[in-house]
Amino acid sequence: MNAYFFARKIGQIVSLILLMVVVLYAIFRLMPGNPAELFLISSRTRASTVELKALEAQLGLAGGKWNFHGFLIYFEDMLTFNFGYDYYYQATVWQLLSLALPYTLLLLGTAAVLSYVGGIPLGIVATWFRGKRTEGGIVTSALVLNAVPYFILAIVLYLYFVSYLKIAPVRAEFPWTDITSPSLANFATVVTDMALPLVTLVVIGAAAHLLTMRASMVSVLGEDFITTARAKGVPERSIMFRHAARNAMIPVSTRMALEFALLASGAIITEIIFSWPGIGHLIFQAILDLDYPLAEGALFLISLIVILAYGMLDFIHAWLDPRIQL
């Protein structure tokens, strides 16, 4: 672990964040439409040019969508976490985000942990049964699930459990106090509300981890040191879990961050379908409304989480593999 490594790592993260801020500025302005016009259309049938100019000035859009001075202000605000005031919700973006962020973190975090905890041991189990019918079953279903997009599974689950069986809530409505002051009843509400979005994310995420882990395990089991362990009389279970699994985790952990980014995008889609009051839901609405401040702020936050998760990867790597020196 040395200063060079840290400096390089921090440099990478910082430049990635700066790049992301620029991309966020551009990406919304590339979308067709003018936010001020849209805003006025939603309130009245027809807006005069004078009104339009006045509103643009009020919203900080004077000088058009593309405007260098505006960009500089935006750039500074982003880096100081000042996301501005939202003209639709009449609240600061921070207020909106701070209401939604806990829900997203709850869903995303639980889904990430559960998919690793479920997928990786299942991958080991599939290797354990290699060559048998059990393995074929596990791998085939994992392949199918891995190929299903998040939104398909989410819609199927929604139609069956919400529309047909009517045993799941139409939307998650538990207040955040259910989490902060846990009781059995509160916990039950949270679980029912969260079940379907969580299942969507975990099933698909775990299938991906399972497949990577199994492939990695199979190649590690061919290594000489596994034969050495067998010759030493190490029981097969210890060979799998102690000798092979940790080595097999090294390539899997490389994919972890990648999978996390996928999971984050999946979470956004899932939130929309299940009306989960998280950031994904906010982003969706903000994009439809051309609500620049909210969309930029929300995406900034999500991207930041993913970038920082990437940054953690090297430390996980170094912990798993002594050959890697930080």
Next chain:
Amino acid sequence: MAGAAAGPPSPLRSGPPAPPPVLEVDDLSVRFDTDDGVVRALDGVSLTIRSGETLGILGESGSGKTTLAFAILSLLPENAVVSGTVRFGETTVAGPEISGRAALRLPRRARRVLTAKLADIRWKGISMVFQGSMNAFNPVYTIERQIAEAFLLHTTLNRTEIHERVLETIRRAGLDPVVLRSYPHELSGGMKQRAVIAMALALRPRLVIADEPTTGLDVVIQARLIGELRELKRTALDSMIVISHDIGVVAQLADRVAVMYAGQILESGSVLEIYKSAANPYTKALIDSYPSLEGARHEVRGIPGAPPDPIAPSPGCPFAPRCGYAEAICRTTPPPSVEVEPGHWSACHFAREVRSGRRAASPAPEALAPVPPGRVAGPPILRGERLTKYFHLRGTFAGSLFGGAAAVPLVRAVDGIDIDLRAGEIFAVVGESGSGKTTLGKTLLRLLTPSGGTLAYRFPEASSPESPRIGAAGGGLTAVGDLRAGSRTFRAFRKDTQLIFQDPYDSLDPKMTVFDIVREPLLAYRMAADPDRVVTRVTEALAAVSLAPPQNFLDRYPHELSGGERQRVAAARALVLKPRILVADEPVSMLDVSLRIGFLNLLEKLRREFGMTILYVTHDIASARYLADRILVMYLGVGVESGPSQRILEEPLHPYTKALLQAVPVPTADWNPGRIEIVGEIGNAVDVPAGCRFARRCPYRQPKCAADPPPRQSSGWDHWYLCHFSPEELRSIRGSGEFSGSPASARPGP
């Protein structure tokens, strides 16, 4: 093939006054069911190992020696079908009912009992030193944890006791206890192999199986390890099986030898008996395949053909298609096992005649008497002067920030080499891994751009490259060291120089046919306009490397070829442009012993027929001696001795050359690895000593050796070496190791 019942009578049962058998292998056959068909890995193998005895198993790849080791450890995979038995003491560890596929069908309880029984025998009864020690340790755990695991599994000792025992184990193997806290990647090859041996001996098992225990190690370390294993044999080992393809290694460690071929034991007997009076054509051919040092330049012949296909065995003797003695009967009837001497068995129809020499072999088609050395010596064709190649290591941020350029670690892979290749000669560069020999080869071909020095090439008279010629000393040579990569002169140089890589498995694109592979250089030099001409040239190239008939190879893919054939295809690819210089980088080290000489003879043939200049890069000084006219010995980026190969062999002056020559294991009783006085390992080329690079390991070192770089001294025509001592001084200390002054005391390597 001989059925299980009619197999050869147990050839390895030795005389009556013997200690009790530790291991008995009785008529063992192992087949593997694969998608391609049934592979017969072992075919009626019987042998006995008694307490206190070391059995050597000699065989090439595919001979079934590793399958035999796995059967003994009951580690056969699930697709194995076993007949015959392996008994360890009273316990049956492999047999038709319990091994391979049969084990899967056992009732659950019987399987559990069996697993428990086998788990108890593994390591405690039989342990193993694995081939390729590089990967024998789990990379993510410390050495201590992995040795301790053996104690945890098989003893009831507590943590402190285990720690004590692990310490004792590692000390017995001659290692510093600090290695216990290391991870495998932090140890050098030699240290790792010692740790592997220590782990195998940890529980003091009755039988240790050493599968290629020294393969892949440098020759000096190999010799040292053989010495240590011989010492352990006296003190710590009961009985041992040494498996190797190297007759020298087997001869130095084993009491008795079994020679395996195609899953059968073709000959067995005492080491001396086998080596001096082999009674089997295969053994004879294998021994003849070794370029030996003392046999001077005797005609070494390879074994023609390739090892048999294990899927489609022939009805007669498995060696018959490659055998120089074979008659009609050999191809139809399996040979009986004949006891030619008490305890010396040979499975051959003509065992007695072969042994007595009354039957002569018909000459093998690839046999080729090499030219006496030094006969060809044209003008220099490629010359490197003070040639250097440095690699920069990425250092620490703080170091590069505050230390300036000096703090950036520099690997001095090639550090001021003077080399002159003369037209039409075979020049060998010899050194351990890490000596920079491969980098030198690549730098000479400008595959790497030299960091310093000059590199000059003599273009053929016809071409007229417009580029500056170096002065009078250059004598018609053109500097190519700093040519732009795209220039015409450079392309002409590149076309004249080609390379053959070490690993024929990695150097050929598996998705291309032989024709595509060999044609590719023609495409690269836009010489493929006329399709008929291309086919002709490819066919010619294949014919030149003795792939006959070439038409049969054009449409085949690399995976359909044997290792020897692949390396010939790689050679054909190099030859298709009709280069003038060929660099062969360890071309035979991945090939089977019986195929190596065939390839070396091919290089000789190319030199003779096409007048090619060949740079042969190798770690094996014996093969360099066999093939090359001149030798350069490299150590840590510098040349330490160079001269005609005859002279280097007869009168090595540099202590390192001497050690290299002594370290070649030979199958004679008086070979003594203890005579090698150099210590430690080669280290790396980052922190090179200010004085003599070899000083740290040199048995004769004096204070001035570490302080001043040694001068280059000449010892007669064309022979020089890099040392502070005069030839007379070095001659006076030859062999004895005594020297006026204080000889350096041996100390363990850094």
